[in-house]
Amino acid sequence: MTLSPKVIVPAVVALTAALTLGATPLLRETLHYPTLTMAVGSELQLSFVQFGTVTAAACEERLAKLETTMRKNCAACRTAQKRCVDGWSGELQRAFSADPLDIPAARLPDGVLMYASATPGLALATCQASERQTATAPPANRVRCFPAGTPRPR
Numbered sequence: 001m002t003l004s005p006k007v008i009v010p011a012v013v014a015l016t017a018a019l020t021l022g023a024t025p026l027l028r029e030t031l032h033y034p035t036l037t038m039a040v041g042s043e044l045q046l047s048f049v050q051f052g053t054v055t056a057a058a059c060e061e062r063l064a065k066l067e068t069t070m071r072k073n074c075a076a077c078r079t080a081q082k083r084c085v086d087g088w089s090g091e092l093q094r095a096f097s098a099d100p101l102d103i104p105a106a107r108l109p110d111g112v113l114m115y116a117s118a119t120p121g122l123a124l125a126t127c128q129a130s131e132r133q134t135a136t137a138p139p140a141n142r143v144r145c146f147p148a149g150t151p152r153p154r
Contacts, residue, residue, distance in 0.1 A: 032059035033092055034111075037081040038070050043119055044126060045080060046070075049095045050111035059084035100149045106130055107144045107152065124148070 031052025038046045048066060053059040063082055070077050085092060094101070095112045104127040106113045113130070115123035124147055131145040146152040 030054075030087065032056050033085040034059050034063040034066060035081070035083055035085055036063060036066050036070070036079070038067075038074070038077040039080040040074065040076050043117055044122055045116040046077075046126075047114040047116065048108075048111060049092065049114075050108075053084075056084060056086070098151055098153050100146075100151055103148050105146050105152060107146070107154070109141050113143070 031054065033052045034048070034050040036048045038048075040046065050062060050066070053062060063084060067079055067082060071079075095105075095114070101114065104115045104124045106115070106127050113127075115127045117123040117126075124145075127145040127147075130143045134141060134143045
């Protein structure tokens with residue numbers, strides 16, 4: 001019995017889609033997510049969460065590069081915390097979701113940046129300044145700021 005292309009092609013497409021959808025949660029579990037929190041004086045914290053890497057070494061490398069870039073461009077910044085989070089967690093799901101956060105957050109080309117401050121308006125003003133600084137960059141390289149309590153579409 002010979003199967004026609006009318007049967008084979010849809011079956012292959014359906015199988016590929018099923019395997020891809022089934023593998024996505026497993027892939028998230030095995031990735032390593034660079035996370036870096038920088039303190040700017042005692043007034044502001046910037047928490048970066050970048051997309052996952054396949055290896056722990058690649059995660060550490062991206063983390064070191066991000067930290068170096070921040071220190072080079074922000075004399076007042078000091079590292080408060082840096083780590084590679086292994087696997088998908090509730091913290092990561094919340095950061096990457098479209099759901100509103102309690103603090104201002106920005107979508108970056110390679111992840112999310114959250115701004116926290118006890119001073120009202122400082123976190124949002126800093127987030128908005130980040131967005132303005134990238135306004136003339138190509139669309140894929142722009143920062144998009146979302147005030148606290150605002151849905152954050154991708």
